[in-house]
Amino acid sequence: MKFVTLAVLLGVANGSSFHHRSLRSSSLFRLKEKSYTMLKLHPYYHSTQGIHDELVRLSQNCPGMKLETRSSTGDDGSSRDIDVVTIRNTNGTAVNRNFILFGEHARELISPESGLHFVKTLCGETGLTEKAKSVLQDNDFMIVVNGNPASRQKVEQGDFCLRVNPNGVDLNRNWDEKWEATAELDAVDTNPGPKAFSEPETKIPRPRQRLQANKFPDDPQWHQGHVHAVGLRHVASCAAKPATDDGHPQET
DSSP states (O other): OOOOOBGGGTBOOOOOHHHHHHHHHSGGGGOOOGGGOHHHHOTTSOOHHHHHHHHHHHHHHSTTEEEEEEEEEOTTSOEEEEEEEEEOOTTSOOSEEEEEEEOOSTTOTHHHHHHHHHHHHHTTOSTTHHHHHHHHTSEEEEEESOSOHHHHHHHHTTOTTOOSOTTSOOGGGOSSTTOOSSOSSOTTTOOOOSSTTOSHHHHTTHHHHHHHOOOOOSOTTSOTTOEEEOOOOBHHHHHOOOOOTTSOOOBO
């Protein structure tokens, strides 16, 4: 499977597709009533709009941060808008350029949360301000915090098992690194798309990612040319379970 753990960003590897497939088939977990929205059940998560609003706020107060909303059209004619963040130290000289992508799988709600926290860290809004300053002395970052916003919005409204983009494509498998024409596991959850880079979500970061990203770990499990931060999948994301007594989400 084409997933890795980016521990420093709190992203951890995926669970079983079979588990979520069986949940999806149960009528119990297909409830779409208004009361079963993400923000109603788990208000500690940001909505897609909330993530965007936080990035706008940060871009207005964070030196060296630039926020762009990029539009792209897929091979099928569908269009999508995705926020792309760049952060650099205007007084430093970048030796390394790093591209980091969060939120490819819509139901993995914590991945964009980790990306947003990372941006806040680089902007000096967490307890790691001094370390962030040190990192930015010789590192530039391009960050996609929410890589599948259209499907995440559907998750927020109660489609808690949705993993793929609106075209039914697993974005994690739509890159050209070892692209395969057939689904690796469940055809619903791991559809690679008709060809590599067929989707608007993967086309958006592609050009600069290829030209600018020149520093990545040597681990062969990492994709060539881009870094994944795959989020912890909560039971709540798919099963709409309540939080624990202390207010935190239940975890798989």
